Amino acid sequence: MGDDLLTTLKILIIGESGVGKSSLMLRFTEDEFDSEQALTIGVDFKTKIINVDGVNVKLAIWDTAGQERFRTLTPSYYRDAQGAILVYDTTKKSTFQKLDSWLNELDIYGTRPNMAKMVVGNKIDQPNRQISRDDGFRFAKKHRTMFIETSAMTSEGVKDAFEEIVRKIIETDGLWERRNVDGNVDLNQKSAASYCQMCSLI
Numbered sequence: 001m002g003d004d005l006l007t008t009l010k011i012l013i014i015g016e017s018g019v020g021k022s023s024l025m026l027r028f029t030e031d032e033f034d035s036e037q038a039l040t041i042g043v044d045f046k047t048k049i050i051n052v053d054g055v056n057v058k059l060a061i062w063d064t065a066g067q068e069r070f071r072t073l074t075p076s077y078y079r080d081a082q083g084a085i086l087v088y089d090t091t092k093k094s095t096f097q098k099l100d101s102w103l104n105e106l107d108i109y110g111t112r113p114n115m116a117k118m119v120v121g122n123k124i125d126q127p128n129r130q131i132s133r134d135d136g137f138r139f140a141k142k143h144r145t146m147f148i149e150t151s152a153m154t155s156e157g158v159k160d161a162f163e164e165i166v167r168k169i170i171e172t173d174g175l176w177e178r179r180n181v182d183g184n185v186d187l188n189q190k191s192a193a194s195y196c197q198m199c200s201l202i
């Protein structure tokens with residue numbers, strides 16, 4: 001594994017209030033979980049360097065507020081994002097039904113037409129499930145997004161979710177720029193396709 005940073009990617013986490021967006025970010029970046037996670041006001045932001053298939057990628061993860069009243073700066077959150085994780089709560093049907101409007105927001109405010117999108121059904125550790133895995137999968141297939149189920153509490157699926165969306169972005173030509181060690185764009189960028197090991201999912 002080399003020390004060079006291939007690129008920096010901006011990934012958004014969106015979805016209804018309380019579905020576990022902040023918890024997924026905390027689990028992924030710090031490997032922690034807070035059962036009394038405070039709601040997000042505006043936007044929270046964390047970075048993490050990960051190694052996917054032998055290349056190091058820096059992720060700038062933007063956790064946006066689910067509550068409408070805290071979402072006044074929406075357009076700037078979406079600008080230049082290369083990936084979006086759309087979260088619903090598998091125990092709360094209304095959060096699944098709202099996914100259409102979150103996809104719509106991405107269409108309105110996203111600035112990259114080929115942005116990678118992943119639907120995430122969270123809280124699968126809970127017994128009172130309302131949305132089956134098949135329902136989630138079908139929704140994702142219909143909207144041509146990737147799909148995974150997770151638990152921020154137990155960690156299940158969380159690392160996979162972030163790694164898969166990074167793979168998808170890296171394999172999409174034109175969606176990212178190679179950075180050299182100074183952080184500048186390297187004009188001799190090789191084809192992104194050479195980094196595609198698992199051309200996922202749906």
Ligand SMILES: Nc1nc2c(ncn2[C@@H]2O[C@H](COP(=O)(O)OP(=O)(O)OP(=O)(O)O)[C@@H](O)[C@H]2O)c(=O)[nH]1
Nearest residue numbers: 017018019020021022023035040066123151152153
């Ligand atoms: N059992 C369980 N609880 C979870 C899970 N993920 C989050 N929670 C809990 O659900 C509540 C809401 O989680 P948050 O991460 O704050 O949700 P959010 O989507 O960021 O909410 P907003 O900031 O309002 O948009 C908290 O009490 C979390 O501890 C999970 O996978 N399993």
